[in-house]
Amino acid sequence: MRALISMLSLSLTVLVANAALAAEKSYLCAIHDVYECVDVTGCNRISLETANLAAVMVLDVENKKLKSAPIGQEAKVADIDNLTIADKFILLHGLGQNTPTPRSFSAIIDTETGKLSAGVSTPDASLALTGKCTAQP
Amino acid sequence: MLSQICRYAMVVGLVGTLIPSVHAAALMAYKEGVSPDQEKADRTACHEWAVEQTGFDPSAVFQAQQAGIDTQTILKVAGQLDAAAGYSDPRWGAGGLAGARGTADVRRLNDLYFSYLAAGKLCLQGRGYTVAQ
Numbered sequence: 001m002r003a004l005i006s007m008l009s010l011s012l013t014v015l016v017a018n019a020a021l022a023a024e025k026s027y028l029c030a031i032h033d034v035y036e037c038v039d040v041t042g043c044n045r046i047s048l049e050t051a052n053l054a055a056v057m058v059l060d061v062e063n064k065k066l067k068s069a070p071i072g073q074e075a076k077v078a079d080i081d082n083l084t085i086a087d088k089f090i091l092l093h094g095l096g097q098n099t100p101t102p103r104s105f106s107a108i109i110d111t112e113t114g115k116l117s118a119g120v121s122t123p124d125a126s127l128a129l130t131g132k133c134t135a136q137p
Numbered sequence: 138m139l140s141q142i143c144r145y146a147m148v149v150g151l152v153g154t155l156i157p158s159v160h161a162a163a164l165m166a167y168k169e170g171v172s173p174d175q176e177k178a179d180r181t182a183c184h185e186w187a188v189e190q191t192g193f194d195p196s197a198v199f200q201a202q203q204a205g206i207d208t209q210t211i212l213k214v215a216g217q218l219d220a221a222a223g224y225s226d227p228r229w230g231a232g233g234l235a236g237a238r239g240t241a242d243v244r245r246l247n248d249l250y251f252s253y254l255a256a257g258k259l260c261l262q263g264r265g266y267t268v269a270q
Contacts, residue, residue, distance in 0.1 A: 036239045050243060057233040066233030078235030096235035101242065105234035120234055124241035129234070 027059040027090075027109065029116050029133040037126045051127060059109070059133065061090065088112045096120075109133050164258055166266040183260035190256040193249040197221030 034051045037043040048055055054068040064080040083092040093106035107118035107129075116131040166176065188194040197218050258268045 034237075038239075038241075046240065050238075050240065052236050052238045052242075053234075059233075066235065068233045068236075076233070076236065078233050094235060096237070101245075103235070103237070105237065107234065118234055120237040122239055122242070125239040127237055127239060129237075 025060075025062045026136040027061065027114075027133040028056060028136055029059055029109070029131050030056050031116075031129055031131040033130050035128045037128060038124065043128070046127075053129075058136075059090075059092075061085075064092075066094070111135065164254060164261065165269045166261045167268075168264075168266045171266075179261065179264050179266070180257075183257050183264070186260045187253050187256035191249065191252045193253045195250060195253060 031048060031053055034046050034048060034053065035043045036046045036051075057066055057068040059066060061083065064083050066078045066080060068076055078096065079094060080092045081094045083090065085091075088111045090109040090111060091107070093104065096103040096105065101123045103120055103122045105118065105120045107116060109116050111133075114133045114135075116129070116133050118129040118131070120127040120129070166180070168176070171179075184196065188196075195218065197220070254270060258270060261268045
């Protein structure tokens with residue numbers, strides 16, 4: 001009986017692990033709000049257009065890519081330099097090759113709730129983003 | 138801020154001159170006795186000179202306007218320039234968060250366009266035109 005329970009537990013664990021891995025291949029992320037924070041004046045909400053962000057982007061966990069396809073434009077892809085999965089969280093960071101001002105970005109996604117918190121650091125300001133991600137089958 | 142963006146971003150480069158209304162050039166130029174063909178040639182030469190001086194080429198915006206695409210703000214201008222560069226010029230951003238920009242970046246884009254117009258104005262004046270922006 002004990003052996004049977006152990007085997008069932010093991011099977012269940014493998015099933016859950018597989019389901020989690022499948023869900024982690026890619027996420028569709030919607031950006032809700034963007035705030036720009038600068039010294040002295042503090043933080044102000046800015047539009048997605050000003051921030052040059054598409055409303056929806058795809059996080060390709062498997063290939064470590066961030067893809068966005070603004071309406072009427074070709075899809076753009078950026079490499080994620082580092083991506084870590086820690087428990088239920090996905091943490092990532094990367095660099096933007098923009099000139100003359102480079103930038104770094106980072107994000108954390110709660111895979112259970114889909115909550116996305118991200119930040120982009122530029123020499124002029126910090127952008128704080130919130131959003132929601134949905135796992136893609 | 139938005140009005141400032143719109144003011145600097147009312148576009149068509151120096152080459153888009155002889156077409157009226159919404160396709161009007163950002164720089165108005167007048168020279169007594171000059172033919173339309175000569176004015177067009179002068180504007181084209183000044184466009185090339187301005188691009189050389191500033192390293193900024195907004196002629197894709199002119200082409201976009203000819204195709205009926207709205208280019209009224211610098212933000213949309215940047216989108217057109219991005220497309221014209223085959224989405225490979227890092228000035229116009231990359232995918233997802235890597236291409237995110239703040240208002241200082243938008244201001245920088247405005248400055249580029251403003252510098253281009255200033256250089257074009259100088260060139261046309263050098264060729265004997267009276268120029269208004």
